Amino acid sequence: MSNHIIALLTDFGSEDGYAAAMKGRILSLTPGVKLVDVSHDIEPYNIRQAAFSLNNCYPYFPPKTIFVVVVDPGVGTDRHGLVIKTSQYYFVGPDNGVFSFIYAREAFQAYRIVLHKIETDISPTFHGRDVFAPIAAKIAANKNIGNYLVETREVVSFLHPPLRISDMTFSLKALTIDHFGNIIVNFHKKDWQKLGNTPNISVVIKDQTFSGIQETFGNTGEGELLLTWDSSGYLQIACNRGNAARKLQFSLTDPIQLKIW
Amino acid sequence: MSNHIIALLTDFGSEDGYAAAMKGRILSLTPGVKLVDVSHDIEPYNIRQAAFSLNNCYPYFPPKTIFVVVVDPGVGTDRHGLVIKTSQYYFVGPDNGVFSFIYAREAFQAYRIVLHKIETDISPTFHGRDVFAPIAAKIAANKNIGNYLVETREVVSFLHPPLRISDMTFSLKALTIDHFGNIIVNFHKKDWQKLGNTPNISVVIKDQTFSGIQETFGNTGEGELLLTWDSSGYLQIACNRGNAARKLQFSLTDPIQLKIW
Amino acid sequence: MSNHIIALLTDFGSEDGYAAAMKGRILSLTPGVKLVDVSHDIEPYNIRQAAFSLNNCYPYFPPKTIFVVVVDPGVGTDRHGLVIKTSQYYFVGPDNGVFSFIYAREAFQAYRIVLHKIETDISPTFHGRDVFAPIAAKIAANKNIGNYLVETREVVSFLHPPLRISDMTFSLKALTIDHFGNIIVNFHKKDWQKLGNTPNISVVIKDQTFSGIQETFGNTGEGELLLTWDSSGYLQIACNRGNAARKLQFSLTDPIQLKIW
Numbered sequence: 001m002s003n004h005i006i007a008l009l010t011d012f013g014s015e016d017g018y019a020a021a022m023k024g025r026i027l028s029l030t031p032g033v034k035l036v037d038v039s040h041d042i043e044p045y046n047i048r049q050a051a052f053s054l055n056n057c058y059p060y061f062p063p064k065t066i067f068v069v070v071v072d073p074g075v076g077t078d079r080h081g082l083v084i085k086t087s088q089y090y091f092v093g094p095d096n097g098v099f100s101f102i103y104a105r106e107a108f109q110a111y112r113i114v115l116h117k118i119e120t121d122i123s124p125t126f127h128g129r130d131v132f133a134p135i136a137a138k139i140a141a142n143k144n145i146g147n148y149l150v151e152t153r154e155v156v157s158f159l160h161p162p163l164r165i166s167d168m169t170f171s172l173k174a175l176t177i178d179h180f181g182n183i184i185v186n187f188h189k190k191d192w193q194k195l196g197n198t199p200n201i202s203v204v205i206k207d208q209t210f211s212g213i214q215e216t217f218g219n220t221g222e223g224e225l226l227l228t229w230d231s232s233g234y235l236q237i238a239c240n241r242g243n244a245a246r247k248l249q250f251s252l253t254d255p256i257q258l259k260i261w
Numbered sequence: 262m263s264n265h266i267i268a269l270l271t272d273f274g275s276e277d278g279y280a281a282a283m284k285g286r287i288l289s290l291t292p293g294v295k296l297v298d299v300s301h302d303i304e305p306y307n308i309r310q311a312a313f314s315l316n317n318c319y320p321y322f323p324p325k326t327i328f329v330v331v332v333d334p335g336v337g338t339d340r341h342g343l344v345i346k347t348s349q350y351y352f353v354g355p356d357n358g359v360f361s362f363i364y365a366r367e368a369f370q371a372y373r374i375v376l377h378k379i380e381t382d383i384s385p386t387f388h389g390r391d392v393f394a395p396i397a398a399k400i401a402a403n404k405n406i407g408n409y410l411v412e413t414r415e416v417v418s419f420l421h422p423p424l425r426i427s428d429m430t431f432s433l434k435a436l437t438i439d440h441f442g443n444i445i446v447n448f449h450k451k452d453w454q455k456l457g458n459t460p461n462i463s464v465v466i467k468d469q470t471f472s473g474i475q476e477t478f479g480n481t482g483e484g485e486l487l488l489t490w491d492s493s494g495y496l497q498i499a500c501n502r503g504n505a506a507r508k509l510q511f512s513l514t515d516p517i518q519l520k521i522w
Numbered sequence: 523m524s525n526h527i528i529a530l531l532t533d534f535g536s537e538d539g540y541a542a543a544m545k546g547r548i549l550s551l552t553p554g555v556k557l558v559d560v561s562h563d564i565e566p567y568n569i570r571q572a573a574f575s576l577n578n579c580y581p582y583f584p585p586k587t588i589f590v591v592v593v594d595p596g597v598g599t600d601r602h603g604l605v606i607k608t609s610q611y612y613f614v615g616p617d618n619g620v621f622s623f624i625y626a627r628e629a630f631q632a633y634r635i636v637l638h639k640i641e642t643d644i645s646p647t648f649h650g651r652d653v654f655a656p657i658a659a660k661i662a663a664n665k666n667i668g669n670y671l672v673e674t675r676e677v678v679s680f681l682h683p684p685l686r687i688s689d690m691t692f693s694l695k696a697l698t699i700d701h702f703g704n705i706i707v708n709f710h711k712k713d714w715q716k717l718g719n720t721p722n723i724s725v726v727i728k729d730q731t732f733s734g735i736q737e738t739f740g741n742t743g744e745g746e747l748l749l750t751w752d753s754s755g756y757l758q759i760a761c762n763r764g765n766a767a768r769k770l771q772f773s774l775t776d777p778i779q780l781k782i783w
Contacts, residue, residue, distance in 0.1 A: 005288060007281065013701035014561035015571060017578030018753070020529065023558050024582030027527060031584060036284050037298065037559065039275035044702055045763055049276060056278030060285030060390065062292060073763050076738025124738035126753040129582065179274035180305055216337025216385035231279070231387040241306055241334050266549060268542065297545050298559065300536035310537060317539030321546030321651065323553060440535035441566055477598025477646035492540070492648040502567055502595050 004140035005034045005062060009054055010070040010128060011042035018126070022068070022133040029137035038067070045073040047097045048158060048252075052176040052184065055101035056232050058089060068136045069093035070128035081113035081131055083139075083149055092136045094127070100159040111149035118148060162187050162258065172203075172256040175234065181243025182236045183250055187258055189233040195260060203227055204257040205237060206248045217241070265401035266295045266323060270311055271331040271389060272303035279387070283329070283394040290398035299328070306334040308358045309419060309513075313437040313445065316362035317493050319350060329397045330354035331389035342374035342392055344400075344410055351400050353393045361420040372410035379409060423448045423519065433464075433517040436495065442504030443497045444511055448519055450494040456521060464488055465518040466498060467509045478502070526662035527556045527584060531576055532592040532650060533564035540648070544590070544655040551659035560589070567595040569619045570680060574698040574706065577623035578754050580611060590658045591615035592650035603635035603653055605661075605671055612661050614654045622681040633671035640670060684709045684780065694725075694778040697756065703765025704758045705772055709780055711755040717782060725749055726779040727759060728770045739763070 006026055012018040019040040026033060038057055042050045050071040058067060065088075072079075072094040084091040084099055086106040091099050095112070102108060113131060115122065122130040138145050162170040172185045183205070192201070202211035214226045217240040225244055230236040235258075237244050244250070267287055273279040280301040287294060299318055303311045311332040319328060326349075333340075333355045345352040345360055347367040352360050356373070363369060374392060376383065383391040399406050423431040433446045444466070453462070463472035475487045478501040486505055491497040496519075498505050505511070528548055534540040541562040548555060560579055564572045572593040580589060587610075594601075594616040606613040606621055608628040613621050617634070624630060635653060637644065644652040660667050684692040694707045705727070714723070724733035736748045739762040747766055752758040757780075759766050766772070 003292075007285075009278075009281075013563065014559065015563045015565070015575055016698075016700045017531075017560055017575035017580075018701075020531075020558065020560040020575070020579035021582045021753075024529075024579055024584070024587070027556075027558070028582060028584045031525075034288075035558070036281065036288070036296070037275065038278060038281040041274065041276045043276070044765075053276055053278035053281070057281035057285055058278075060282045060289060062285070062289045065285070076741075123753045125750065129753065176277075178277045179279075219337075228386065231282075231384045231390065243305075264553075268546075270539075270542075295549075297542065297549070297557070298536065299539055299542040302535065302537045304537070314537055314539035314542070318542035318546055319539075321543045321550060323546070323550045326546070437538075439538045440540075480598075489647065492543075492645045492651065504566075 003032060003034070004030075005036055005065040006136050006140055007036040007038050007057075007061060007065055007067045008040070009038040009042065009050055009067065010040045011044045011046065011050065012040050012070070012128070014040045018128070021129045022070075025129055025133045026137045026140075029134060030141045033137070033140045042071050045071065047071050047073075049176050050098045051100045051158070054098065055105075058102070061089070063088045066090040066092065066136045066139050068128070068132050069098045070132055071098055072096065072127060075127050076124040080152075081115070081127060082155065083111045083113060083135060083145070085109045085111070090136070090139050092132045092139075095156050097156045097158040099155065100157040103155060103157050104159050110152050110155050112152045113148055114150055160186065162191055168259055168261050170258040172258050174250070174252050174254070174256060177245045177250070177252065180238070181245040181247075182230065182238045183245050183248070184230050184234050184236045185256055187235040189229055198260040200261045201227075202259050203235070203237060204259070206250055206254060208248070210237060264293060264295070265291075266297055266326040267397050267401055268297040268299050268318075268322060268326055268328045269301070270299040270303065270315055270328065271301045272305045272307065272311065273301050273331070273389070275301045279389070282390045283331070286390055286394045287398045287401075290395060291402045294398065294401045303332050306332065308332050308334075310437050311359045312361045312419070313439075315359065316366075319363070322350070324349045327351040327353065327397045327400050329389070329393050330359045331393055332359055333357065333388060336388050337385040341413075342376070342388060343416065344372045344374065344396060344406070346370045346372070351397070353397045353400075355388070356417050358417045358419040360416065361418040364416060364418050365420050371413050371416050373413045374409055375411055421447065423452055429520055429522050431519040433519050435511070435513050435515070435517060438506040438511070438513065441499070442506040442508075443491065443499045444506050444509070445491050445495050445497045446517055448496040450490050459521040461522045462488075463520050464496070464498060465520070467511055467515060469509070471498060525554060525556070526552075527558055527587040528658050528662055529558040529560050529583060529587055529589045530562070531560040531564065531572060531589065532562045533566045533568065533572065534562050534592070534650070536562045540650070543651045544592075547651055547655045548659045548662075551656060552663045555659065555662045564593050567593065569593050569595075571698050572620045573622045573680070574700075576620065577627075580624070583611070585610045588612040588614065588658045588661050590650070590654050591620045592654055593620055594618065594649060597649050598646040602674075603637070603649060604677065605633045605635060605657060605667070607631045607633070612658070614658045614661070616649070617678050619678045619680040621677065622679040625677060625679050626681050632674050632677050634674045635670055636672055682708065684713055690781055690783050692780040694780050696772070696774050696776070696778060699767045699772070699774065702760070703767040703769075704752065704760045705767050705770070706752050706756050706758045707778055709757040711751050720782040722783045723749070724781050725757070725759060726781070728772055728776060730770070732759060
């Protein structure tokens with residue numbers, strides 16, 4: 001028996017039973033494990049959204065939690081499967097950037113999964129069920145999985161620091177648009193602290209300029225746009241009781257500038 | 262260890278990891294607890310839908326279940342956080358009407374959460390994770406939370422009885438439109454019983470009149486509209502194998518009249 | 523106490539609390555049971571999607587798992603409720619085809635639920651909560667449910683073998699379109715094996731012909747359509763990193779031809 005938690009994060013939706021197949025497999029291999037759904041509603045193939053979702057929740061889980069993240073457009077190609085180990089957690093999934101925030105925030109060891117060492121049949125289109133779920137179940141059962149792994153120092157990340165383009169100007173990128181339509185950008189409270197918490201800060205997005213970081217949505221009128229820190233510390237353009245991305249007709253590749261002075 | 266159940270109901274969606282952050286926090290504080298997802302798919306900021314959802318499920322849970330409801334457009338303003346205690350259950354969430362049905366159906370005690378008594382950091386935009394989840398976890402762990410609470414007699418409710426506008430006519434309001442497009446209105450089987458179960462009853466909605474309450478959808482032809490009691494006892498306008506709200510192009514503020522004779 | 527798993531599959535959505543009412547009821551009757559959400563996002567009344575979803579996941583669950591499937595457009599009519607028993611599992615739900623794949627793949631015994639033997643109130647619109655959930659809970663608690671059941675040999679199935687229309691041509695039907703837009707058809711790897719794994723195989727759909735079965739999506743260019751076996755062995759028309767059904771503007775009743783030679 002095991003009292004580990006395995007937390008699942010996929011883009012499978014739930015309605016086809018694919019996510020449930022992973023659950024069944026894990027429960028068959030390690031009956032005592034506690035399954036937690038992070039989400040199965042990641043937009044299909046949206047690696048950034050999955051990474052962001054993981055970043056928002058993993059630090060709150062108990063030590064030894066195993067996160068299985070399967071947003072995997074490259075399944076069946078030669079992309080690698082990974083097991084990432086930090087001081088507190090395990091992360092299992094494809095090497096395509098879904099763990100980008102983990103690499104930025106944690107000391108970690110990375111291991112590639114050696115597919116041909118796995119004894120059971122592997123569907124070329126469903127490593128979630130046939131590779132990642134069983135590996136996670138073995139970790140939860142405290143089984144030695146060293147045989148399936150080779151350490152690596154190369155992992156894929158999409159996370160880049162804000163790009164300084166002049167003394168007071170940065171070019172930012174949207175990390176994701178969240179469920180409420182908040183536009184979350186690659187500028188963290190820590191980046192701001194490094195710049196000395198400059199009192200004047202503004203964001204230019206879709207030809208509109210927003211200045212000053214509000215502590216909370218309620219400080220502005222209903223339907224108004226504002227800048228605020230999101231709950232994991234990234235800067236976001238939000239809309240009080242509304243949807244900022246829709247209001248600005250913003251799409252993920254639109255340019256964003258940050259000015260400080 | 263605790264064998265309590267904590268049931269979660271939010272408008273967070275699952276895809277950003279916000280709901281999972283609440284789960285992680287609860288499991289970190291109270292490992293043995295059993296988490297149940299009621300829903301994370303409440304329409305953003307839709308307090309009535311959350312209240313209705315809670316009403317449909319809470320009476321079926323085991324005694325001592327703790328319901329955490331976070332549909333919270335006013336987070337970060339001076340709206341209060343609440344702990345509601347009934348003879349069987351606890352309810353934790355914002356004081357904005359999400360517990361309206363509980364107040365109407367149960368004897369209860371209400372307590373406001375005193376934010377500054379909470380020892381940990383509180384994100385002004387995420388009380389679900391930083392206030393309501395930890396309070397629920399402490400209740401589940403049988404910890405004394407009296408220190409965080411002040412009793413109150415004032416709570417917010419949106420639930421109003423049907424408005425009698427003439428001897429035989431009531432003005433009704435839609436409580437919600439459910440997943441199947443059923444339009445559920447503020448007229449309960451008990452209201453009808455009080456009126457002596459009058460044999461003749463009809464509803465006027467969008468210039469159409471429907472008469473007689475059917476026992477089940479199957480009594481009508483496919484695609485036909487009908488009146489029936491919903492599974493928690495409220496009157497609903499439903500469509501056999503179809504979507505009544507869409508068929509009637511009904512929106513939540515449209516007037517509804519009930520006639521009895 | 524029970525250590526059974528009850529896996530839930532419905533078209534209720536989660537937002538109205540109907541699925542949660544089932545969960546509460548089960549946990550009240552059989553506290554130790556482990557609940558697993560397969561899905562509550564089946565398209566309303568889509569029996570085929572539910573059957574397909576169940577087929578994709580059930581074989582991976584531990585023995586003794588009880589599957590409760592409630593996609594039930596005929597609730598309240600004289601359609602029967604069923605308990606299906608196979609060597610490993612129980613299945614509980616309406617007799618409308620949701621168990622079609624089980625009948626095709628497993629030896630089974632079928633029992634009709636005798637409604638008037640159930641002691642508690644039954645809402646005519648919500649057998650999920652009032653009939654199927656309690657029956658599943660009783661099975662999980664190892665209670666004798668023989669009193670509620672009558673064996674039957676007649677069950678409803680929508681699953682038909684591929685229709686041979688000439689020596690080398692079959693008329694196929696779409697079983698479902700999955701979350702990723704893959705079009706899954708009633709031609710199984712086993713059907714192909716029976717035909718001697720003919721090397722030449724092609725599918726005509728929406729006036730386009732696709733030839734050869736690829737091992738994985740990654741074998742084709744991004745956005746390209748291909749034939750491949752789905753993860754439970756059915757033939758599918760898929761699109762590498764895209765949505766095949768949308769790309770082909772395919773709807774479920776469109777004709778599909780298979781040619782082998």
